[in-house]
Amino acid sequence: MIFGTVRRLREAGVLGLNERNNRYTLAYNPRYLYPLVDDKLRTKQLALKAGLSVPELYGVIEIEHQIKGIHEVLEGHREFVIKPAQGSGGDGVLVVAGRAKHMYRLVSGVIMGRSQLAHYASNILSGLFSLGGHPDRALIEYRVQFDPLFGAISFQGVPDIRIVVFQGFPVMAMVRLPTRLSDGKANLHQGAIGAGVDIATGRTLTAVWRNEVVTEHPDTGNPVTGLQIPHWDRLLGIAAQAYDLTGMGYVGVDIVLDRDKGPLLLELNARPGLNIQIANRAGLLPRLQLIERIAARPNTVEERVAFAKDHLAAP
Amino acid sequence: MGSRHVYVLSFLLTLLGAGLFIYKIVALGFPIVPGEKSDLWDVEVRISFVARGGPVKVSMFIPRTSSRLAVVDENFISRGFGLTTTLVNGNRQAAWAIRKASGAQALYYRSSVQALEPAEEETVAKRPESQPLPSLEGPYLAAAETLLKSAREQSADLDTMVAQLIKHLWEPHNDSNAALLTGPRPDRDRVAEAALQLLALAQVPARLLQGVRLTLPSGEAPMLSWLQVYSEGRWSAFDLGTGEAGLPGDYLIFSIGPEPLFKVKGGNKVHYTIAVRRTEAGGLEAAALRGRIVNPQLLEFSLLSLPMQTQSVYRVLLAVPVGAFLLVIMRNIVGIKTFGTFMPVLIGLAFRETQLLWGLVLFCAVVTLGLSVRFYFERLKLLLVPRLAAVLIVVVLLMAALSIVSHHLGLDRALSVALFPMVIMTMTIERMSIVWEERGPAEAIQQGLGSLVVAALAYLAMAAAYTEHLMFVFPELLLVLLAGSLLLGKYTGYRLVELRRFKALASPRP
Ligand SMILES: Nc1ncnc2c1ncn2[C@@H]1O[C@H](COP(=O)(O)OP(=O)(O)O)[C@@H](O)[C@H]1O
Ligand SMILES: [Mg+2]
Numbered sequence: 056m057i058f059g060t061v062r063r064l065r066e067a068g069v070l071g072l073n074e075r076n077n078r079y080t081l082a083y084n085p086r087y088l089y090p091l092v093d094d095k096l097r098t099k100q101l102a103l104k105a106g107l108s109v110p111e112l113y114g115v116i117e118i119e120h121q122i123k124g125i126h127e128v129l130e131g132h133r134e135f136v137i138k139p140a141q142g143s144g145g146d147g148v149l150v151v152a153g154r155a156k157h158m159y160r161l162v163s164g165v166i167m168g169r170s171q172l173a174h175y176a177s178n179i180l181s182g183l184f185s186l187g188g189h190p191d192r193a194l195i196e197y198r199v200q201f202d203p204l205f206g207a208i209s210f211q212g213v214p215d216i217r218i219v220v221f222q223g224f225p226v227m228a229m230v231r232l233p234t235r236l237s238d239g240k241a242n243l244h245q246g247a248i249g250a251g252v253d254i255a256t257g258r259t260l261t262a263v264w265r266n267e268v269v270t271e272h273p274d275t276g277n278p279v280t281g282l283q284i285p286h287w288d289r290l291l292g293i294a295a296q297a298y299d300l301t302g303m304g305y306v307g308v309d310i311v312l313d314r315d316k317g318p319l320l321l322e323l324n325a326r327p328g329l330n331i332q333i334a335n336r337a338g339l340l341p342r343l344q345l346i347e348r349i350a351a352r353p354n355t356v357e358e359r360v361a362f363a364k365d366h367l368a369a370p
Numbered sequence: 371m372g373s374r375h376v377y378v379l380s381f382l383l384t385l386l387g388a389g390l391f392i393y394k395i396v397a398l399g400f401p402i403v404p405g406e407k408s409d410l411w412d413v414e415v416r417i418s419f420v421a422r423g424g425p426v427k428v429s430m431f432i433p434r435t436s437s438r439l440a441v442v443d444e445n446f447i448s449r450g451f452g453l454t455t456t457l458v459n460g461n462r463q464a465a466w467a468i469r470k471a472s473g474a475q476a477l478y479y480r481s482s483v484q485a486l487e488p489a490e491e492e493t494v495a496k497r498p499e500s501q502p503l504p505s506l507e508g509p510y511l512a513a514a515e516t517l518l519k520s521a522r523e524q525s526a527d528l529d530t531m532v533a534q535l536i537k538h539l540w541e542p543h544n545d546s547n548a549a550l551l552t553g554p555r556p557d558r559d560r561v562a563e564a565a566l567q568l569l570a571l572a573q574v575p576a577r578l579l580q581g582v583r584l585t586l587p588s589g590e591a592p593m594l595s596w597l598q599v600y601s602e603g604r605w606s607a608f609d610l611g612t613g614e615a616g617l618p619g620d621y622l623i624f625s626i627g628p629e630p631l632f633k634v635k636g637g638n639k640v641h642y643t644i645a646v647r648r649t650e651a652g653g654l655e656a657a658a659l660r661g662r663i664v665n666p667q668l669l670e671f672s673l674l675s676l677p678m679q680t681q682s683v684y685r686v687l688l689a690v691p692v693g694a695f696l697l698v699i700m701r702n703i704v705g706i707k708t709f710g711t712f713m714p715v716l717i718g719l720a721f722r723e724t725q726l727l728w729g730l731v732l733f734c735a736v737v738t739l740g741l742s743v744r745f746y747f748e749r750l751k752l753l754l755v756p757r758l759a760a761v762l763i764v765v766v767l768l769m770a771a772l773s774i775v776s777h778h779l780g781l782d783r784a785l786s787v788a789l790f791p792m793v794i795m796t797m798t799i800e801r802m803s804i805v806w807e808e809r810g811p812a813e814a815i816q817q818g819l820g821s822l823v824v825a826a827l828a829y830l831a832m833a834a835a836y837t838e839h840l841m842f843v844f845p846e847l848l849l850v851l852l853a854g855s856l857l858l859g860k861y862t863g864y865r866l867v868e869l870r871r872f873k874a875l876a877s878p879r880p
Contacts, residue, residue: 060869063876074862174751181754268874333874
C-alpha cells in the first residue's frame with residue numbers, strides 16, 4: 056500500500072518536504088540571502104529600488120517606546136495592515152478594515168480597542184510571531200483593496216497570487232482565496248482556498264481547501280475554476296524579476312492585485328509550501344528538472360517568462 | 371558539498387564505529403547483553419528505632435575495601451541527622467547525630483561493592499600487642515585448659531588447632547568442657563566469645579571480623595563474624611561455624627574487633643536489616659578488568675576509567691543521542707509535528723525518573739493546568755518576556771502542588787515531577803497556546819499529542835536497559851548514529867504523512 060502510493064507520487068513528480076529542503080532550498084538559496092526575504096521591510100526596499108510596486112509603508116515600529124505613538128501614525132488611515140517584519144505563514148498579520156469611534160475594526164468585524172492594538176504591536180516586537188522568536192519590528196502598511204474580479208470568490212480579504220520561481224523561471228502558480236476561516240489572510244494552512252493557475256494562460260484550474268479538492272468557494276458558493284486572472288503577464292514578470300532582486304534560486308513570490316494600483320509585490324518566501332502541487336494537481340519535480348536541464352539559459356525576464364509559458368502550460 | 375561527500379563520510383564513520391564495536395566484542399569479550407557475569411553488589415543497611423525525644427546518636431561500622439572487595443561508591447540517607455565518618459581503631463565508622471528527635475526513625479547506608487581480582491601478596495602484619503589474660507576462674511579455667519590441651523594434641527599446627535577448637539565448641543553434648551564455656555545450645559556469638567578466651571589463654575593473638583557474605587541466595591544478608599588468628603606476620607581467618615580456614619571471597623568486612631556493628635543512644639526498639647543485591651552493571655566491569663590485561667591503553671581512555679558517579683551520568687547522557695536519532699526519524703521520515711525540536715527528547719529523559727505512565731499523567735496535568743493559566747494571562751495583555759516568566763513560575767508552583775497533593779495521597783512516584791525540565795514545559799505551554807489561538811485547538815492538541823508520542827518513544831528507546839548498556843559500553847556506536855544522522859540529512863524521500871497529504875495527487879486524474 057505504502058510503496059504503491061510512493062511510486063504513484065514519484066510518477067506524478069510530487070515534491071516532498073525533505074526533497075524540497077535538500078535539493079532546492081538548501082542547494083539554491085544561500086543562507087546569507089535569507090535576511091533579504093525573511094525581513095519584509097528589506098524585501099520592500101529592494102523591490103522599490105528595482106521599480107516594483109509594493110503596498111505603501113505607513114510606518115515601522117522598532118522599539119517598545121514607539122508604541123505610544125502608534126495611534127498618531129494611524130491617524131490618517133482608516134484601513135491598514137499591521138504585520139511582523141519577520142513573520143511567516145500569515146501568523147501575526149492583522150488586517151484593519153475601518154474604525155468604530157476611536158477603536159479599530161478588523162475585517163472579520165471584531166472590534167479592537169486602542170490598548171489592545173498597542174499590546175498586539177508589543178507582542179510583535181517581542182518576537183511572538185517571528186521565525187526564531189527573535190525581537191522583531193512591526194510594519195504598518197496600506198491595506199490592499201481587492202480587485203472586483205475576486206469579490207465573488209473571496210471572503211473578507213485580499214486573495215494573493217503565489218508563484219513559485221525557480222532560477223528566475225515561474226514554474227507553478229496558484230491564487231489563494233481567503234475564507235471565513237482564514238480571517239482575511241490568504242495562507243492555506245490558515246484555511247484559505249488555493250486554486251491552481253495555468254502558467255501559460257492565467258486561468259484558474261482546480262482548487263484545494265484544507266487538503267480537499269473543491270470547485271466552489273465554501274463561503275460564497277461561487278465557482279473558483281476557469282477564472283481569468285487579470286494582468287497575468289505582468290504578474291509573471293514581477294515574479295521572474297524577484298529572482299534578480301534577491302538571487303534566491305527557489306522562492307515563492309506573493310503578489311496581490313489592487314483595484315487601483317494593479318499588481319503589488321507582497322513578500323518573498325524562501326521556503327514556499329508544497330500545497331501548490333495539490334491546487335495544480337501536478338507535481339513540481341518535472342518542471343524543476345526541466346529548468347535544471349536548460350543548456351542555454353535565457354537572461355532577460357521576458358525570455359524566462361516566455362520560456363515558462365511555452366513549456367509549462369497545464370495539460 | 372555534495373551528497374557523495376556525505377555518503378563517503380558516513381561510510382567511514384560507520385566502518386570505524388562498527389569495527390570498534392565488533393573488535394571489542396570479539397577480541398576483548400565485552401558483553402553485548404547487560405547483566406552478564408555480574409560482580410558488583412549493592413549493599414544496604416537500614417537501622418530503624420524509635421527516638422525518645424532527646425538527642426540521638428547512632429554510630430555504625432561501615433564496610434572497608436579489602437584486597438578482594440572494593441567499596442566503589444557509597445551514600446547515606448538520614449533525614450535531619452548530621453553525619454560524620456571517622457576511623458576508629460582502623461575501622462571506618464559513620465556517626466549520625468541530631469539534637470532532638472522523636473518517633474520512628476530510619477537511617478540508611480548504601481554502597482556498591484565490586485569484586486577485584488585477588489591480589490597476590492598480602493602485606494606483612496605487625497604482631498599485635500599482647501592481650502590481657504582472660505578472666506576465667508575455677509571450673510571455667512580448668513575446662514578451658516583441658517579443651518586447649520586436647521585440641522593441641524589432635525593437631526599439627528596452629529591452623530588445625532584453631533579448627534579443632536571451634537569444632538569442639540560446637541559440640542557441647544559430646545564435651546562437657548565445651549558445654550561449660552558455650553552453654554548447652556551454642557550459637558555463633560557464644561562460640562566466638564569462647565574461642566577468643568581460649569586463644570587468649572593460649573597466648574595466641576586473635577580477633578573477630580564482622581561482616582556479611584554477598585552471595586547468599588536470600589535478599590537479606592545476616593551479619594556473620596569470622597575469627598582471625600595471628601601467626602608469623604599473617605592473620606589467617608577461620609569460619610566460626612565450621613572451623614574451616616580461609617576467608618570466603620564474598621565476605622565483606624564491616625569492622626575488626628568485638629564491638630557490635632552499631633550503637634544507638636537516645637532511642638529504643640532498635641532494629642536493623644542488611645540487604646545485598648547483585649547489580650546488573652557488572653558484566654561490564656568484569657570485561658573491563660579482563661580488557662585491562664589484554665590491552666590496557668585502550669581502556670585508560672574509555673568511560674570505564676571514570677569515577678563511578680561520572681560513569682552513571684554518562685550512562686544517561688549516552689542514551690540521549692539514541693533519543694535524538696529517533697526524533698529525527700519521527701520528524702523527517704514519519705513527519706510527526708512536535709513542539710520545539712528537542713523538547714520530546716528532554717521530556718522523555720524526565721520520564722526516566724517518573725516511569726512512563728506517571729510521566730504521561732504528570733506531563734498532561736502540568737500542561738493542561740499551565741495552559742489554562744496561560745489563557746488567563748493572555749487576557750491580561752502582558753509583555754512577552756514577563757509573561758513567559760510568569761508562566762514559568764506557575765509551572766514550578768504547579769509541580770510543587772502536584773508533588774504535595776500526590777504525596778498526601780501516598781503516590782510517591784509523582785514526587786519526581788520535580789525532574790521535569792521546567793523551562794521546556796514553559797515553552798511548550800507558550801507555544802501550544804499560540805498554536806491554539808492561531809491555528810485552533812485541533813492543531814494544538816495534535817501537535818501536543820505528537821510531542822507526547824515522540825517523548826514516550828524516546829523514553830522507551832533511551833531507558834531500555836539494553837540501549838543504555840550498549841551505548842555506555844560501546845560509545846563508538848555514536849559514530850554509527852552520527853553516520854545515520856548525516857545520511858538522514860540527505861534523505862529526500864517522502865515523509866509518511868505526506869503520502870496522506872498528497873493523496874489527491876496519487877490517484878489517477880478523473
Ligand atoms: N497590505 C495588505 N493588505 C491586505 N492584506 C494583506 C496585506 N498584507 C498581508 N495581507 C494578507 O495576509 C496574508 C499574509 O501576509 P504576508 O505578507 O504574505 O505574510 P506571511 O509571510 O505571514 O505570509 C496575505 O496573503 C494577505 O492575504
Ligand atoms: Mg505570505
